[in-house]
Amino acid sequence: MPQSKTDPTAVTPAAAVNARGLGWLYLVGGLIGLLCAVVLLIEKTELLKNPDYVPSCSINPILSCGSVMVTPQADALGIPNPLIGVTGFAALAMLGAVLVSATSLRAWLWVATQAVVSLAVVFIHWLIFQSLYVIGALCPYCMIVWVVTIAVFWHTTIHNLRRHRGSVASPAHRGVAMLIEYRAAVLTAWYLVIIVLIAIRFWDYWVTLL
Numbered sequence: 001m002p003q004s005k006t007d008p009t010a011v012t013p014a015a016a017v018n019a020r021g022l023g024w025l026y027l028v029g030g031l032i033g034l035l036c037a038v039v040l041l042i043e044k045t046e047l048l049k050n051p052d053y054v055p056s057c058s059i060n061p062i063l064s065c066g067s068v069m070v071t072p073q074a075d076a077l078g079i080p081n082p083l084i085g086v087t088g089f090a091a092l093a094m095l096g097a098v099l100v101s102a103t104s105l106r107a108w109l110w111v112a113t114q115a116v117v118s119l120a121v122v123f124i125h126w127l128i129f130q131s132l133y134v135i136g137a138l139c140p141y142c143m144i145v146w147v148v149t150i151a152v153f154w155h156t157t158i159h160n161l162r163r164h165r166g167s168v169a170s171p172a173h174r175g176v177a178m179l180i181e182y183r184a185a186v187l188t189a190w191y192l193v194i195i196v197l198i199a200i201r202f203w204d205y206w207v208t209l210l
Contacts, residue, residue, distance in 0.1 A: 022159050023099025029148040030093025036141040037085030044069050044080055057140045062202050067137035073130045076123075085145060088120065092152065114160050121153035128194065132201045150190060158183045 043055040047069055057065035068074060074081055095113065099105070105113075124146050131138055161176050179186065199206065 018159055018162060019099050019104065020102060022155055023096045023101075025152065025155055026092050026096025027100055028096070029152050030089045030091075030096055033085060033089035033145055033148045034093060036144050037082045037089055040065070040069075040139075040141050041080065041082035041086060044074070044082060059140070062138055062205050063140055064137045065139040065141065068131065068135055068139040068142065071130075071135050073127065073135065076127075081127075088116075089148075110160055110163070114156055117149070117153040117156050120149050124149045128197075132197060138198065138202075146194070147191070151187065154183065154187050154190070 039057075043057065043065060046053045047055060047066060053066075055065040055069065057063070058067070061067075077084065127142065128146060131142070158180055161180055
């Protein structure tokens with residue numbers, strides 16, 4: 001009798017459920033990020049037209065979009081950062097809609113998605129550093145984008161680790177398994193580190209509010 005062969009490209013029910021859950025994160029996170037990017041783009045346009053304009057997200061000397069928008073870091077790649085956000089988050093939301101509809105992605109699309117979200121998370125951490133230690137101000141809408149981008153990167157990475165866990169070399173297999181098992185704890189710790197850095201950097205101002 002001929003031996004049955006397993007299709008390496010077949011999607012297991014568990015993998016389909018995981019991809020669909022990731023799709024909801026992409027869809028909701030993409031829409032939230034898109035909304036923030038659109039608002040920032042509108043605010044930046046108003047500020048360019050009128051230098052005296054005070055953006056709605058300029059709340060105090062620390063939480064001040066206006067202070068961030070006028071810096072070179074706000075046009076890091078030669079175009080306004082919100083334009084990058086509008087494009088990226090719109091694409092993320094569309095990809096999420098595809099996954100939610102239970103449509104599976106080809107392997108190369110997962111590789112491309114991982115590459116893009118990895119670049120995005122590096123970029124926003126550069127912006128975090130610039131906001132804290134160079135500009136000295138925080139943009140509330142930008143911070144929402146930070147939260148979404150980190151979550152999307154982390155859950156995409158976990159999803160891809162799950163997909164390829166069987167092909168990981170034995171010495172690294174335990175490390176991959178631990179990352180998957182403690183994924184929520186890692187993400188929580190990640191956010192806490194950023195919160196602590198913000199608290200320490202602007203502590204002199206925060207204590208004046210007490």
